[in-house]
Amino acid sequence: MGIFGKQQIGIDLGTSTTIVYIARKGIALHQPSIVAIDKESNEIVAYGKEASKLVGRTSDRYEMIYPIRNGVIANFSMTKKMLGYFITQALNTSLSKPEVVISAPSQISKVERKAIIDAIKSLGINRAMIVEEAFVAALGADMAIEEARGKMIVDIGGGTTDIATLSYGEIVDSLTLSAASNNMNDEIQSQVRQEHDLMIGNYTAETLKIVIGEALFDPNEEDHLVVKGRHVVTGVPSEAKISSKTVAKAVDIVINQIIMGMKQVLELTPPELSADIMETGIVLTGGGSLLKHLPDRIQKEIGVPVRRANLPIDCVAMGAGRMFDELDRQSVVIERSLR
Incomplete structure (x- = not known):
């Protein structure tokens, strides 16, 4: 000591x-x-x-x-x-x-x-x-995991997304996906290059995700952000006006993979615990959960109440x-x- x-x-x-x-x-x-x-x-x-x-x-x-x-x-x-x-x-x-x-x-x-x-x-x-x-993550999110009732946690980190159902203080079913926050950045970089012939770095992709990225894209509320990078053809510094539609299209690829993983875990979950989760809902943690409207998007597709933890990054x-x-x-x- x-x-x-x-x-x-x-x-x-x-x-x-x-x-x-x-x-x-x-x-x-x-x-x-x-x-x-x-x-x-x-x-x-x-x-x-x-x-x-x-x-x-x-x-x-x-x-x-x-x-x-x-x-x-x-x-x-x-x-x-x-x-x-x-x-x-x-x-x-x-x-x-x-x-x-x-x-x-x-x-x-x-x-x-x-x-x-x-x-x-x-x-x-x-x-x-x-x-x-x-x-x-469930402990950090203040979920009462020791209860007999079923709970579901989805931790969307930088490199992995961990999905699990819990009951009686134990993990019942779980799945780890490579689809996570960093993959969203990769997809944004790829989409910007494809649409604008512009190569951007990870920091710029992260900025686009945070500022104009969202999980539920609304054409009536489209936003834009001007970013700088290197032109693919000429190789010289250049800039482009990136739309929130472009970013939404990119992150949607990863969101779909996460939702598919959540459905896989729910399919393995015993009916009694599934009924509990319908009432207790799903809790999101991790930096990736901060994407705008992500809880709403998941709730819309899965049909179960979804909320983001109070301090998702620190959970x-x-x-x-x-x-x-x-x-x-x-x-x-x-x-x-x-x-």
């Missing part, structure tokens, strides 16, 4: 963003999951926000590493270094040895689970545990941090049942 006492933290190790939550304190860190290295010296020059500032704006000397791909660790060495840096930043000390709960996609393999645990423990972490992303990290209280509660319940 360090001089600051035992720290309990929850980590949402996301494809796009890493969020650290300190139990009973709140969100301590919110940083892009990116590392910048100097290719000549092979040394790390920046993490997180500082590294993201270099994307697309530096010479070939620097390489941007994205350690997490589609919700899975793709580069263990960089992930360990990035996590070590972020945890130290969040706790403001390298002396404390915290207990960590980290989220992972619902269908992660045993090999991947062990690899993540090993990566965490190699940082000198006192105790580490992995919990399914959908489960901690997974908050839920991971609250797992310590949840484990204490379960221990009390088990102890009482044995008396």
Whole structure:
């Protein structure tokens, strides 16, 4: 135990963003999951926000590493270094040895689970545990998952969308999709290139999605945004006026995949729990859930009430941090049942 006492933290190790939550304190860190290295010296020059500032704006000397791909660790060495840096930043000390709960996609393999645990423990972490992303998202969204009634959570992150039904504090059925927020950006880039012969970066695509993107396009309320990029034919800097119709057409591809995945999970769900979900509704979490009118679109197509969690981006990290209280509660319940 360090001089600051035992720290309990929850980590949402996301494809796009890493969020650290300190139990009973709140969100301590919110940083892009990116590392910048100097290719000549092979040394790390920046993490997180500082590294993201270099994307697309530096010479070939620097390489941007994205350690997490589609919700899975793709580069263990960089992930360990990035996590070590972020945890130290969040706790403001390298002396404390915290207990960590980290989220992972619902269908992660045993090999991947062990690899993540090993990566965490190699940082000198006192105790580490992995919990399914959908489960901690539900905890962070304040869903009463311990009840016998069926609940449904859909966490739309950067690299994956986790869909799950829960009852009695357990995941009943689940599905992890690669269709997520980053795919929306990819589709926007592709659509802009196809319609305007303009190549735009991920930041510009994200801006289009946030400013004029929506899940229910209304031709009577069409909006536009002028963006800059590189002309496909001439190769010189250019700009184009992008319509909300273009953005809606792009994100619609991903939305349809998510809705199809939700229907697949609902088809597997026992009738009794399906009846509960009709009453309790579906809760959306994750940054991708912030797309305008997305709850309305899903409700329209599935026929079940849909709402967005109060703090959708932070739900997974908050839920991971609250797992310590949840484990204490379960221990009390088990102890009482044995008396």
